[in-house]
Amino acid sequence: MWPNRTLLDLLGIDLPIIQAPMAGANGSSMAIAASEAGGLGSLPCAMLDVDKVRAEIGVIRQQTSKPINANFFCHTPAKPDAAAENIWRDEFQPYYEEMGLDASLVAPSPARAPFDDKMCTLVEELVPEVVSFHFGLPDKKLLNRVKAKGCIVIASATSAAEAMWLEDHGCDAIIAQGYEAGGHRGMFLTTDITTQAGTFALIPQVVDAVSLPVIAAGGIADGRGIAAAFALGAAGAQIGTGYLLTPESMISDLHRDALRSATDDQTALTNVFSGKPARGLMNRVMREVGPMSDKAPGFPSAGGALAPLKAKAEGAGLVDFSSLWSGQAAGLAVEMGAGELTQKLAKEAADILAKLGGQAS
């Protein structure tokens, strides 16, 4: 039924859809729904500690016997840099004053820890069928331990060069993450966002560069996008923003409302929330401080300075200082359960593929 079964066979799933792991925006319930529907559900673990990951995977295993994906970041955390932090905090001083906040209240940034020995031990114990990485791969010893357990390893590439690097370093499939994608860009061989390729240009060039199955990501939120991904040579699609309006999504009501009215020209890449470029709906802090700022300290510490502003503004119903992660296709997202959505997306894609070929033959 699908034009390319390499990913389905590799992952042992029925539908060529990976529900994207979205740190802070989804937990076990969305992963369960997506996997039970026949896709691959993903648990984002980057903002969870070992105990929380154990608990979440425990819940998932109780509710589905289908394959699941555990996702980890593998960045090198920036070294603490008090001078840079102070410069960054000064950038926000006018906002603290405007909002009547005490700058000394600034808390550390939300934790985003890289995959480490403790997390690897947990993976060895729980053995998620798929382990995915963002920002490259962990060091060889950790990666070998994951692979020795039989986990399928996938990771994000934002260029053909990164895809080839991932193939050379042991990945089993490549997520080609186009410029359209919401949240953090997985780029790891470059920091230059000006040369990042859109999904349409990226997919075929990654497909030509590697022999692994390629998963298209970025700007895909309906069946048309999944069908187009196959046309470009991909073996499946990873969809994130498309799931943000489901009841399983953990985003705030304010974030949800902003997404409901989003159009194609309302997101930008910004580093003001974390120190690394990530795509979200444009808002006041992105416009006034960013969207990209040379003053932002290293990932993931930049977010701390915004936390009190975000809390105060959200209390007043404003998203001026909130990270409203979104890809460029939020306008295509629909409101329904994550399981139902997964099946709807697949059915739409299958219908389009049949129609394209039926009329072409």
Add this chain to the structure above:
Amino acid sequence: MWPNRTLLDLLGIDLPIIQAPMAGANGSSMAIAASEAGGLGSLPCAMLDVDKVRAEIGVIRQQTSKPINANFFCHTPAKPDAAAENIWRDEFQPYYEEMGLDASLVAPSPARAPFDDKMCTLVEELVPEVVSFHFGLPDKKLLNRVKAKGCIVIASATSAAEAMWLEDHGCDAIIAQGYEAGGHRGMFLTTDITTQAGTFALIPQVVDAVSLPVIAAGGIADGRGIAAAFALGAAGAQIGTGYLLTPESMISDLHRDALRSATDDQTALTNVFSGKPARGLMNRVMREVGPMSDKAPGFPSAGGALAPLKAKAEGAGLVDFSSLWSGQAAGLAVEMGAGELTQKLAKEAADILAKLGGQAS
């Protein structure tokens, strides 16, 4: 044979491929080859005067009876601003010194005139079957004269909002120009490049926003891209960079060589060559002065300051100061005649569409 015939029927062509008008990079010979092959050949007229357009269309009419497209810019030229020009020239002073050039030699920028009464009179006389516009549309009187002659009018949109504007103002089809596209972005309701959408996100949102046929552009250089465009709901594709390695392409040998080795992560949007954002292969002046510079004077005057640097550097075999226009899919471009290429692209697309559906049914 094609899943959507609305564009083919509107334009009276056999293959769903528009050879993109590329000012400075193609003339009559490429347009003739593309139209004769069954696509729509395009003559870029923005850098030509009335006599030259008359001569080029005369050549085309002698060699093909198929429909053709004449393309015009319809920007509002920036008012001369000596102060801004001086600031901009100062930016290049170190380069003039390095290259042993006299800054007083700086010539005016290459002319890029907007569509005007004289050009409109010529269009009324020669009646190209299709007239396409970049940077919005000309004023209503000029547009009405073009439409009164029966010319099909198409124009570029870089957002759903621009597409709706073009539909409201009388366009017959919309070119949805994604972020991946080479050359000048057609944006006209915004100047903010950070929110520009990739082709994958843009096409379906434009398709949903208007009732006109949508032509996908940006990052498409092979049959996979054309098939994917149909999957996303487009009725055809406009391809530019894919034609730059044909013998009909008028680009320099240096530009051609740079394209031959291009990968997906080597282009950026820059305003240093003209004052408006356009995508080209990254080079020294883009890296050091741009890629986007707040100091660049208004379109199209920015290019003048670079002209002597470009000439001197190219004489030494260097492209440090040359605009190397390219989309993000240059890596997919092949070297063959423009007519043969048009047919090859269409055949590839048709084969992929049949295969997608054949296996999906």
